[in-house]
Amino acid sequence: MALNMKRVPVREQDPQIRAKNFEEVCLGYNSEEAVEESKRCLSCKNPKCVDGCPVAVDIPAFIKCIKEERFEDAAKEIAKYSALPAICGRVCPQETQCEGKCVMGIKGEPVSIGKLERFVADWSYANNIDLSKKEAPNGKRVAVIGAGPAGLTCAGDLAKKGYGVKIFEALHKTGGVLAYGIPEFRLPKDRVVDKEIESIKKLGVEIETDVIVGKTVTVDSLIEDEGFDAVFIGSGAGLPKFMGIPGELANGVVSANEYLTRVNLMKAYRDDYDTPVKTAKKVCVVGGGNVAMDAARTALRLGAETHIVYRRSEAELPARAEEVHHAKEEGIVFELLRNPKEILVDENGTVKGMRVIKMELGEPDSSGRRRPVEVPGSEYDIECDMVIMSLGTSPNPLISSTTEGLETNRWKCIIADEETGKTTKDRVYAGGDAVTGAATVILAMGAGKKAAAAIDRELSGK
Amino acid sequence: MYKIVRKKCLTDNIIYMDIYAPRIAASCKPGQFIIVINDEKGERIPLTIADYDAEAGTVAIVFQTVGKSTRDLAEYEEGDSVADFVGPLGRPSDLCSLDDTELKEKKIIFVCGGVGTAPVYPQVKYLFNRGIDCDVIIGARNKDLLILTEEMKKVATNLYIATDDGSFGFKGNGSQLLTKLVREDKKEYNHAVVIGPMIMMKFTSMTTKELGIPTIVSLNPIMVDGTGMCGACRVTVGDEIKFACVDGPEFDGHKVNYDEAMRRQAMYKTEEGRAMLAAEDNKNGHKCGCGGGK
Numbered sequence: 165m166a167l168n169m170k171r172v173p174v175r176e177q178d179p180q181i182r183a184k185n186f187e188e189v190c191l192g193y194n195s196e197e198a199v200e201e202s203k204r205c206l207s208c209k210n211p212k213c214v215d216g217c218p219v220a221v222d223i224p225a226f227i228k229c230i231k232e233e234r235f236e237d238a239a240k241e242i243a244k245y246s247a248l249p250a251i252c253g254r255v256c257p258q259e260t261q262c263e264g265k266c267v268m269g270i271k272g273e274p275v276s277i278g279k280l281e282r283f284v285a286d287w288s289y290a291n292n293i294d295l296s297k298k299e300a301p302n303g304k305r306v307a308v309i310g311a312g313p314a315g316l317t318c319a320g321d322l323a324k325k326g327y328g329v330k331i332f333e334a335l336h337k338t339g340g341v342l343a344y345g346i347p348e349f350r351l352p353k354d355r356v357v358d359k360e361i362e363s364i365k366k367l368g369v370e371i372e373t374d375v376i377v378g379k380t381v382t383v384d385s386l387i388e389d390e391g392f393d394a395v396f397i398g399s400g401a402g403l404p405k406f407m408g409i410p411g412e413l414a415n416g417v418v419s420a421n422e423y424l425t426r427v428n429l430m431k432a433y434r435d436d437y438d439t440p441v442k443t444a445k446k447v448c449v450v451g452g453g454n455v456a457m458d459a460a461r462t463a464l465r466l467g468a469e470t471h472i473v474y475r476r477s478e479a480e481l482p483a484r485a486e487e488v489h490h491a492k493e494e495g496i497v498f499e500l501l502r503n504p505k506e507i508l509v510d511e512n513g514t515v516k517g518m519r520v521i522k523m524e525l526g527e528p529d530s531s532g533r534r535r536p537v538e539v540p541g542s543e544y545d546i547e548c549d550m551v552i553m554s555l556g557t558s559p560n561p562l563i564s565s566t567t568e569g570l571e572t573n574r575w576k577c578i579i580a581d582e583e584t585g586k587t588t589k590d591r592v593y594a595g596g597d598a599v600t601g602a603a604t605v606i607l608a609m610g611a612g613k614k615a616a617a618a619i620d621r622e623l624s625g626k
Numbered sequence: 627m628y629k630i631v632r633k634k635c636l637t638d639n640i641i642y643m644d645i646y647a648p649r650i651a652a653s654c655k656p657g658q659f660i661i662v663i664n665d666e667k668g669e670r671i672p673l674t675i676a677d678y679d680a681e682a683g684t685v686a687i688v689f690q691t692v693g694k695s696t697r698d699l700a701e702y703e704e705g706d707s708v709a710d711f712v713g714p715l716g717r718p719s720d721l722c723s724l725d726d727t728e729l730k731e732k733k734i735i736f737v738c739g740g741v742g743t744a745p746v747y748p749q750v751k752y753l754f755n756r757g758i759d760c761d762v763i764i765g766a767r768n769k770d771l772l773i774l775t776e777e778m779k780k781v782a783t784n785l786y787i788a789t790d791d792g793s794f795g796f797k798g799n800g801s802q803l804l805t806k807l808v809r810e811d812k813k814e815y816n817h818a819v820v821i822g823p824m825i826m827m828k829f830t831s832m833t834t835k836e837l838g839i840p841t842i843v844s845l846n847p848i849m850v851d852g853t854g855m856c857g858a859c860r861v862t863v864g865d866e867i868k869f870a871c872v873d874g875p876e877f878d879g880h881k882v883n884y885d886e887a888m889r890r891q892a893m894y895k896t897e898e899g900r901a902m903l904a905a906e907d908n909k910n911g912h913k914c915g916c917g918g919g920k
């Protein structure tokens with residue numbers, strides 16, 4: 165049988181139509197498509213894709229189950245490694261991880277591992293597959309701070325081992341970035357995120373929202389007054405950066421976090437919710453990561469002509485390839501090798517444009533990417549009535565500044581052992597963006613898993 | 627869910643509520659604020675804490691019905707519950723970090739404007755409980771808009787009242803009354819705390835500057851999360867940009883860029899106005915929202 169070098173295409177909403185709605189863009193494989201795509205997998209003896217996966221999911225094993233139409237077994241295979249497959253299948257940067265290493269990619273297109281993972285996860289939800297095996301309660305209690313991927317995974321794993329687990333979440337909703345950051349059209353909330361959280365709750369994990377650790381309670385009070393045996397900190401990296409250029413406090417300049425929170429978490433795009441969001445005619449989004457793509461595509465859906473302004477070239481865009489591709493299809497304009505110098509403001513203090521300067525790529529910098537340098541005298545103005553700053557985020561010092569003995573590095577990231585998540589404070593573990601700075605869902609999940617195992621080892625004395 | 631254990635109307639459109647939130651009641655300090663969300667579809671409304679009782683587990687809020695969300699909140703009765711109540715947020719008042727000797731050296735004047743009287747109250751009560759003297763000026767447009775005067779009288783060393791129309795106490799605003807106290811009555815102050823509408827804080831801070839009194843104001847910009855995550859609450863203080871929710875809400879009143887802060891506060895005015903009109907259409911003119919509260 166000749167191997168098909170091309171992937172089974174995945175069905176998507178038409179770009180023209182989806183640019184006006186918040187429904188999921190990618191519709192995923194059905195079972196026939198999934199089985200067909202799975203047959204492209206060569207079941208390598210020495211699978212490179214597994215090396216590329218931050219949590220080392222046994223990819224050939226679950227794909228083999230799909231080939232044999234044993235979807236439930238495929239789900240069980242993934243569940244050994246990943247607690248959030250429906251999410252990872254949708255948001256992992258597969259092209260630089262598993263799919264980037266797939267040998268099929270040398271001569272043709274790599275196997276669509278992400279889409280297959282998503283298919284299995286969605287199938288197992290649709291068929292109510294119970295993946296929760298749970299040991300008997302062991303009487304020990306662990307507090308988890310933050311209900312993002314790191315915290316949810318750590319909590320789920322510990323609950324399976326019989327620990328009493330309680331998650332404390334600062335916001336009124338659970339999910340972390342999955343709820344407030346990543347938009348509905350990329351990661352449906354009711355259908356996917358809430359489902360994954362439900363299944364973690366089914367394991368017996370308690371969740372208390374509206375608790376800000378460092379304000380409402382402290383790490384120390386959780387251990388001393390509330391009697392938790394250990395604490396896991398998965399508080400993410402939520403603090404937005406601004407550029408420090410003139411005009412940034414004008415009305416109409418917002419952080420991507422604010423914009424996305426208003427729309428995703430507070431549902432400002434819906435008339436029946438109270439939170440307002442500025443509607444703009446022309447929006448400039450500054451930055452080139454996933455967050456920038458999400459903000460831009462959200463603004464587009466709210467009716468604005470949207471431009472992405474990024475200081476390096478297309479090759480350096482840190483966003484997932486699929487998001488860049490989707491953004492372009494939807495009509496977002498990329499202004500590459502451009503950097504803002506100033507926000508232009510009208511007499512009422514409202515944004516009326518942005519002065520940018522052209523950039524060119526110079527020598528590689530410490531990140532290995534070629535450093536953008538300004539082209540002297542090349543400034544020009546872009547007209548716009550809203551600017552969304554998407555320049556990256558850093559961890560919130562709320563917890564570290566209120567916890568004696570918990571050390572951070574100079575980027576305010578909590579110092580924790582990579583293998584165990586152990587911090588400089590006894591019985592306190594940390595993982596995810598709070599430790600690494602803004603990274604990925606899968607890395608946060610992996611860190612939550614490792615920490616759960618380490619906490620289990622410490623508390624069970626094994 | 628967080629239960630409203632007491633509700634009363636202080637004026638036509640200023641409402642007081644005690645909310646059962648034991649974790650916050652046990653950890654909050656004067657100067658901090660909370661965020662309340664009415665129901666699943668509500669927005670996050672920041673309100674400065676007006677009082678708290680750690681034993682009873684309650685936190686008091688006082689709010690004026692200015693937009694759709696506060697008007698909706700005003701419809702809640704004793705025994706009802708709000709969906710979310712988060713806090714305490716922001717830094718406690720600087721006064722809370724001083725020891726008794728340091729506090730005794732302060733000659734403190736509080737100037738409250740309208741609903742701003744509420745956040746001042748816990749600070750004055752805190753000082754009273756530590757045996758520290760302080761004077762308070764409450765200013766309002768007319769006597770019907772004065773709030774918490776009885777409560778304040780019990781904890782303030784001297785309470786002065788000013789109404790714009792002279793319907794009660796001094797005729798004029800708080801700032802004019804302060805000038806009179808210092809210039810004519812020879813009162814001496816070396817620390818002022820001014821809390822009220824942005825415009826009132828702006829002008830009162832100009833007065834305290836002339837009078838040479840270091841001044842603290844409490845800002846209430848637009849907020850979303852209240853934990854430093856969004857930057858909606860950015861304000862310029864001196865030549866620095868601060869996040870009011872985590873760096874404040876209290877700042878040096880002589881350094882705040884009030885004009886910018888007022889402009890930013892009005893950012894969603896049209897959107898808010900639309901939400902309000904929609905709400906009115908649904909309700910045909912129920913006015914104060916105070917119905918039934920005792």
Ligand SMILES: Cc1cc2nc3c(=O)[nH]c(=O)nc-3n(C[C@H](O)[C@H](O)[C@H](O)COP(=O)(O)OP(=O)(O)OC[C@H]3O[C@@H](n4cnc5c(N)ncnc54)[C@H](O)[C@@H]3O)c2cc1C
Pocket residue numbers: 255256257309310311312313314315332333334335338339340341342345346347375376377378398399400401402424454455458484560562563595596597598602603604605606608
């Ligand atoms: C818009 C956007 C798009 C993204 N797209 C992708 C993508 O496509 N693929 C990908 O892999 N990654 C993506 N990321 C990154 C990814 O979402 C994060 O790396 C991941 O969510 C980190 O997980 P976490 O659990 O460490 O932290 P978070 O998801 O940030 O969760 C932290 C949680 O802790 C809570 N918290 C914080 N402080 C406290 C406190 N003091 N007390 C109590 N609770 C607290 C927060 O409210 C939050 O709920 C994106 C991020 C954003 C913002």
Ligand code: FES
Pocket residue numbers: 848849850851852853854855856857858859860869870871872
């Ligand atoms: S309210 Fe979001 S950062 Fe202050």
